[in-house]
Amino acid sequence: MAVPWIPLESNPELFTSWSSKLGLDAERFAFHDVYGLDAELLAMVPQPCSAVLLLFPISAGYEQRRRAADEEWAARGDDEGLLWFKQNIGNACGTIALLHALANSPARSAIAANSPLAQLFASASALSDPAERAALLQSSGALASAHADVAVQGQTAAPQATDDVDTHFVAFVRAPNGELVELDGRRRGPMYRGKRVERQEDLLSVVGQWIQEHFIDQDKDSLNFSIIALAKADGSE
Numbered sequence: 001m002a003v004p005w006i007p008l009e010s011n012p013e014l015f016t017s018w019s020s021k022l023g024l025d026a027e028r029f030a031f032h033d034v035y036g037l038d039a040e041l042l043a044m045v046p047q048p049c050s051a052v053l054l055l056f057p058i059s060a061g062y063e064q065r066r067r068a069a070d071e072e073w074a075a076r077g078d079d080e081g082l083l084w085f086k087q088n089i090g091n092a093c094g095t096i097a098l099l100h101a102l103a104n105s106p107a108r109s110a111i112a113a114n115s116p117l118a119q120l121f122a123s124a125s126a127l128s129d130p131a132e133r134a135a136l137l138q139s140s141g142a143l144a145s146a147h148a149d150v151a152v153q154g155q156t157a158a159p160q161a162t163d164d165v166d167t168h169f170v171a172f173v174r175a176p177n178g179e180l181v182e183l184d185g186r187r188r189g190p191m192y193r194g195k196r197v198e199r200q201e202d203l204l205s206v207v208g209q210w211i212q213e214h215f216i217d218q219d220k221d222s223l224n225f226s227i228i229a230l231a232k233a234d235g236s237e
Helices: 012-022 060-072 077-081 093-103 106-110 116-125 130-138 141-151 200-216
Strands: 029-034 049-057 167-174 179-183 191-196 226-232
Touching: 012 029, 012 093, 012 116, 012 141, 029 049, 049 093, 049 106, 049 200, 093 106, 093 116, 093 141, 093 167, 093 179, 116 130, 116 141, 167 200, 179 200, 191 200, 200 226
Parallel strands: none
Antiparallel strands: 029 226, 049 167, 049 226, 167 179, 179 191
């Protein structure tokens, strides 16, 4: 595994800044806090929601469930419609989740041509081997620089790159076939969740239910969860 990075804070303003530095039009799309999973709190997020990022604790129970699911995982033919990145850089899960959200959602249309993100996604799309895509990320100076800049700008003191962090970011998007899919660089590939997302406007509520049942309810003793939505920017049409 490559030299680890400083972990990112779960902070929508920083995520929007990171994305803007690399090519996203932040006047069209931005990241927003999700303050809770009740309907009235979800309604505070601008619609349609393009993607959802979750920060959650890596508990012993979660690791047991993850390993069991990974043993049963099998690639699907329609994975070709998704851009998935394997994580080979320690503590880079925040950046990997951001890439998954931007590459596999309507927000991709707001990425400037020839920007670092546009070039990265074009190069990655031409590679079918996950190891080659992971190597592409490791060699991206623009990606490493943007991550390093944002990692030290959080509201809390940034941990060291070598710290043992017990939380992890994943992204949820609506797959091209309308299914809910979880994208996690620690897994073997895209994880289809057996839930239909009929419209892009339904994504946040479907993801919220999944997070409640399969993350929060499974680790009820932990409060270390954070949810951020990628959606239209405030004031955008």
